[in-house]
Amino acid sequence: MTFKNSYIHLKDLRFYAFHGVLPQEKSIGAYFNVSICVKVNIERAAQTDEISDTVSYADIYQIAKEEMQITSKLLEHVAGRICKRLYKDFPSVEAADITIEKENAPIGAGAQGLAGITLHTVR
DSSP states (O other): OOOOOOEEEEEEEEEEEOOOSSHHHHHHOEEEEEEEEEEEOOHHHHHHOOGGGSOOHHHHHHHHHHHHTSOOSOHHHHHHHHHHHHHHHOTTEEEEEEEEEEETOSSSTTOOSEEEEEEEEEO
16 A cells, blocks of 8 residues: 555634734734644554654644734734744645634624635645
8 A cells, every 4th residue: 555645634723812904803802713734644654553653733733822822913924834833843744734714804894704814835
């Protein structure tokens, strides 16, 4: 058996944070949903059952949590920081997709739903 592509993902992590351009976004805050998908060869881990042979999703979560706590104007900036940390901390990560969505974004009176960005990067 050959592993062609393999991914580790965390979906819909929910954080309360203070990102945004408007003053009230930085003072009141909002909920954000973060999804992360990293391309990494997990073939060895599939054989050995050892955490040291993969990237721990608990470690990926910790990076997201720490970076979401740093206030930024733009979600693009937050996603870029998360990607930089992933590549720095885990040399085996080949590519990463980061999606950050803001609940109740100030996009218009009465608007409901999510607004956000997705960043796709490759090493």
